[in-house]
Amino acid sequence: MIGNLLNSAIPFLLLPILTSELSKAEMGILSMLDLFIGICLPIATLSTGSAITRYYYELSGEEHRKMMYNHLLLLFAMSTFLTLLLIIIDPYLKTELNMPPNIIWLVVLIALAKQILEALLTMFRVTEKPIEFGLIRIISSSFDLAISMILVILIYESWEGRFYGQLVAYSVFGVVSIIILIRKNWIQKGYDRQHMKKMLTYGLPLVPHAFGGILLSFGDRWIINEELGLGATGVYYVGYQVGMVMSLVQTSFNQAWSPWFYRKLSNPKDSDKKLIVRLTYLYSLALCGFAVIFYLATPLLFDWFIDVSFDGAEIVVIWVLIGYAFNGMYKMMVNYLLYTKRTGIIGALTIFTAFVNIVLNIILIPDYGIVGAAQATAISFLLQLILTSFFAVSSFPMPWTRFRNDS
Numbered sequence: 365m366i367g368n369l370l371n372s373a374i375p376f377l378l379l380p381i382l383t384s385e386l387s388k389a390e391m392g393i394l395s396m397l398d399l400f401i402g403i404c405l406p407i408a409t410l411s412t413g414s415a416i417t418r419y420y421y422e423l424s425g426e427e428h429r430k431m432m433y434n435h436l437l438l439l440f441a442m443s444t445f446l447t448l449l450l451i452i453i454d455p456y457l458k459t460e461l462n463m464p465p466n467i468i469w470l471v472v473l474i475a476l477a478k479q480i481l482e483a484l485l486t487m488f489r490v491t492e493k494p495i496e497f498g499l500i501r502i503i504s505s506s507f508d509l510a511i512s513m514i515l516v517i518l519i520y521e522s523w524e525g526r527f528y529g530q531l532v533a534y535s536v537f538g539v540v541s542i543i544i545l546i547r548k549n550w551i552q553k554g555y556d557r558q559h560m561k562k563m564l565t566y567g568l569p570l571v572p573h574a575f576g577g578i579l580l581s582f583g584d585r586w587i588i589n590e591e592l593g594l595g596a597t598g599v600y601y602v603g604y605q606v607g608m609v610m611s612l613v614q615t616s617f618n619q620a621w622s623p624w625f626y627r628k629l630s631n632p633k634d635s636d637k638k639l640i641v642r643l644t645y646l647y648s649l650a651l652c653g654f655a656v657i658f659y660l661a662t663p664l665l666f667d668w669f670i671d672v673s674f675d676g677a678e679i680v681v682i683w684v685l686i687g688y689a690f691n692g693m694y695k696m697m698v699n700y701l702l703y704t705k706r707t708g709i710i711g712a713l714t715i716f717t718a719f720v721n722i723v724l725n726i727i728l729i730p731d732y733g734i735v736g737a738a739q740a741t742a743i744s745f746l747l748q749l750i751l752t753s754f755f756a757v758s759s760f761p762m763p764w765t766r767f768r769n770d771s
Contacts, residue, residue, distance in 0.1 A: 367494075367501030368616030376612070378512060379605055382526060383671035385516055390523040391598030391674075395585050397527060398601075399578070400468060404475035406574030408443045409435075412567035413482060417622065418702065419562065420490040421630055429552035431559040432545070435483065438560065443476040467527070474530055477538030484541035487550050489623050500537075500544075508533035569707040576714030580721050580744055584737035587725045592733065600734040603677030606665060607684025607738075609658060614651060614692025622699055629703055629760070637762050644696050651692045655685040676734075683738035690745040697749065700756040709755050717748040 382391065412435050420428055450469040481504065488497035512529030519525060545551050589597045628636045659682050666678045701710050721744035728736025757764065 365616045365620040367498035368619055369612055371501045371505040376605060376609060377509060378516075378526065379602065380669040380671075381513060381516055383602060383674050385521055385525075386523055386598075388595035388598035388673065389593075391601050392589065392594030392596075393523045393598075394526055395597050395601035396589060396594075397467070397471060397523075399585055400471045401474055401478075402578040403575070404446060404472050405479065406571050406578075407446050408472065408475050409439055409479050410442060410564060410567050411570035411574050412438060412563040413479060413486065414570060414702065415563040415566040416483065416486050417490055418566060418626070418705070421626055426552060427559070429550055430554060430556045431563065432483065432487075433551045433553055434556055434559045435563060436480070436542075436551070437555065438563070439476065439479055439483075443472050447472045470527075470531060474534050477534035480538040481534065481541045484545055487545070487548070489619065492623070500541075504533065504537040507536065566705060566707060569711045572711035573707070573714040576711070576716075576718035579718035580714070580741065580748070583718065583722055584725045584729070584740060587722070587729055588734060588737055591729050596734060599674055599677045600680060600737060602670060602674045603680035603734070604684050604738070606662065606670075606677070607681040608688065610651070610655060610685045610688035611691065613654060614688065614695060617647070618692070618695045618699075621696075622702075625699055626703055634763070638766075638768070641762055641764055642768075647696065648693045651689040655682075655689045659685055680734055680738035683735070683742045687738070687742035687745040690742065690749045694745065694749040694752055697753045697756040700760045700762075701752070704759045706755070706759055710752075713748065713751050713755070717744050717751070720744055720747060 382394070386394075416428075416432060416435055419431060423431065447469050450472060454466065454468055481500075485497055485500060488494075488500070508529060511533050512526050514525075515529045516522075516525030520528070585597050585600065588600055625640065628640060662678055662681050666675075670677065698710060701707070721740055724740035724743060725737055728740050730736075732739070
């Protein structure tokens with residue numbers, strides 16, 4: 365969890381430098397590039413990465429090594445296809461979305477390298493090697509931070525410094541990850557049709573979920589860019605990044621939680637179920653408490669760390685904090701659907717929620733600007749939590765109303 369927090373804090377730690385060195389429009393470009401990286405991730409993997417975690421608890425060591433090889437094989441094949449596609453449509457993206465030319469296709473390289481790194485980190489998680497996991501996370505994060513700072517301050521002095529910093533950092537650690545996977549004997553070469561089928565059966569229904577999640581998290585930027593311009597997108601991006609500290613906390617916790625959770629549910633005792641439910645309730649309360657405390661500290665953060673040219677970004681922070689608190693609670697509930705392999709339901713619910721989010725953004729942004737976008741995010745994440753909880757409760761019996769110890 366500590367390793368994940370440090371890794372996820374990179375965008376936050378870079379904000380003081382980026383807001384002082386870059387214009388609002390340049391921050392808007394970075395925001396849109398983040399959106400495209402997010403879009404590329406599920407296409408490049410077809411969401412098969414989640415199957416690596418889930419099937420670790422069912423397959424033998426040899427079979428799981430074969431699955432890992434086929435996962436990487438699919439990743440390289442889809443990334444090649446996506447790169448060619450983006451090179452073809454680059455002229456359209458350049459003119460219609462205010463994107464720089466000959467840049468979008470490089471986003472695929474970042475997505476590819478990120479997924480290779482995540483494959484290695486997944487193996488550290490499921491084999492319960494937190495020290496190795498933390499070291500790789502922290503070293504890769506520090507390298508990303510250092511390279512980006514050097515490029516932004518000394519060489520490019522523009523958005524390109526941050527973009528190429530990510531490209532260099534992830535490319536290096538993508539290669540390092542493959543070397544470690546081979547040295548750890550976590551890959552066994554050989555195409556296996558059955559493993560490919562298992563991964564696709566599990567992962568493909570999650571592709572709509574992944575796209576829906578991207579629309580929930582980034583779709584508002586697309587609409588802000590169209591309605592209000594790159595400058596407003598840049599201001600929103602800064603406020604959103606500050607509020608995203610909630611996402612850093614809950615994502616890090618969930619990645620540490622899910623392997624333990626899956627192991628407990630594989631042979632559950634009544635005491636284990638009660639413990640899980642108690643921790644779920646306590647965690648939800650902790651997220652709410654953290655949102656309140658961090659919001660109270662927001663004025664100080666903007667005074668100390670954010671350039672005055674981005675004044676106005678702080679008004680979206682509270683809504684982003686609330687939204688990602690709901691999202692953290694959602695992740696606790698969606699784990700039940702992932703464990704029972706009801707991935708089709710997850711995809712359908714996320715797409716529906718994303719559709720509601722887009723509609724809310726279209727309604728709220730013209731009247732309320734970037735605040736309306738943040739409010740749409742909070743409402744949509746609440747809806748996603750409610751709908752997912754309904755299906756999760758019915759998918760796996762848990763003592764939601766009798767969770768206290770018998771003693």
